[in-house]
Amino acid sequence: MIVCQSCGEHNAPNAEFCGHCDDFLKWTGTPAQTGAVRPDTRQQVLHHRPQQTERRQAQPGDLICGQCGSGNVPARRFCGVCGHSLVDAAVRERPWWKRWLPAKGPKVRQGGSRPRRTSGAARVRHGIGLAIRWVLALAVLLFAALYGFSHPFRSSVNTQVVAAKDVVAGVFVDNPVPVRQSAISATRELPDHPARLAMDNDKGTFWAAQTDPGTTALTIQFDHVTDLRRMIVHIGDPKKYLGSQRPQRLTLVFDTGKTHDVTLTDVPDPQEHAIRNGDGVRQVQVLVAGVFPSTESTDTAIAEIELFEKQVK
Structure with a gap:
């Protein structure tokens, strides 16, 4: 691993720029020994095995590396595992059913962004929208339960659907x-x-x-x-x-x-x-x-x- 001299972040051996601060990575290896060396002199060679950066479990909003598939925070420009560029990396989307649920934990903001002040009217609109979504979700669940367990309700719904289908079909044929x-x-x-x-x-x-x-x-x-x-x-x-x-x-x-x-x-x-x-x-x-x-x-x-x-x- 190459250690960035600016921020101390570990990067892949083939990385040219730090994935954390984007600074140019200088090679910090040990210079080669110069001068004559006796043939019978045995030097102890230390093989340094770079520490492998652990893969980050991809989270919603993370940049997915196209080379190794690991997740990276949106602020990174290079993969923290393999050093590959994240310019064309795909963003992991949040599952659709989780979008109905309120967000948990602190809100993650991009670097350089500044939180805006939320007015009272905006908070009211957000609360109304959230309430409407919950009401719609409960209405769908109630409709499914009634349709599945109530025979009169199911028969009434089927009658309305069949009648609507026949009305639509009648538009495309002559009046019988x-x-x-x-x-x-x-x-x-x-x-x-x-x-x-x-x-x-x-x-x-x-x-x-x-x-x-x-x-x-x-x-x-x-x-x-x-x-x-x-x-x-x-x-x-x-x-x-x-x-x-x-x-x-x-x-x-x-x-x-x-x-x-x-x-x-x-x-x-x-x-x-x-x-x-x-x-x-x-x-x-x-x-x-x-x-x-x-x-x-x-x-x-x-x-x-x-x-x-x-x-x-």
């Missing part, structure tokens, strides 16, 4: 118009609640069937080729909503060979969903792929299904 079916049938139905009640424009009636998810379905036919764009679904028994099972997921199977899945929420309100892959169809099968269970009945009820097609210009 209602389409009427030419025929409707079901693989299963109760005697008092046949398949036709699912599309009779009466929200007080409903189609119901003993549920076997994956096989219970409605088959809807049209008298012309249509491009389906949207559907509105009313699930459950309108008079006793929790008295029967409600569809949780519907799979639309088109006669073109394409399909589209619709995820429903467990609410009695009408649910509007966009339809994909519904171009050029004359028949669609609405398959009950999953249900919301009921403690009173194993029958699944759908009050109304409304279909909309692309408007023909």
Whole structure:
């Protein structure tokens, strides 16, 4: 190691300038011996092993040496371990989540800087900003907890998200118009609640069937080729909503060979969903792929299904 004669700082053997005070490093070795030396005279050679400067654990704001990877305080211009220039050294950034936390310990300032006086208004603004950040963080945690553990809250959020998605999707397509079916049938139905009640424009009636998810379905036919764009679904028994099972997921199977899945929420309100892959169809099968269970009945009820097609210009 080369010891700086100005500040006494240890530097690497190949360093030209002190990493602490930037002073030029002069070689301070022992001058070579001059004059004749007897052959039988054995001199004791002392090998000096320079003391290795310990690597500094990189801290936020430190300059990372591009040669040895050690951390250096921002005031240094050369690495304290290998003497490499720190002109192009990368600065270690503080993790994003730590930026929300108040700083601990004394504030480190650069050399030559002078602390500014903080006015009362600035302190108030800083306090308000810090309070807002904590409120936002707590709100995010509360929202995540409610969404994870509260089923009604999760269903409400999903409904709002799906509705917003459908509104955005509707901006890029033509305004759909209602389409009427030419025929409707079901693989299963109760005697008092046949398949036709699912599309009779009466929200007080409903189609119901003993549920076997994956096989219970409605088959809807049209008298012309249509491009389906949207559907509105009313699930459950309108008079006793929790008295029967409600569809949780519907799979639309088109006669073109394409399909589209619709995820429903467990609410009695009408649910509007966009339809994909519904171009050029004359028949669609609405398959009950999953249900919301009921403690009173194993029958699944759908009050109304409304279909909309692309408007023909």
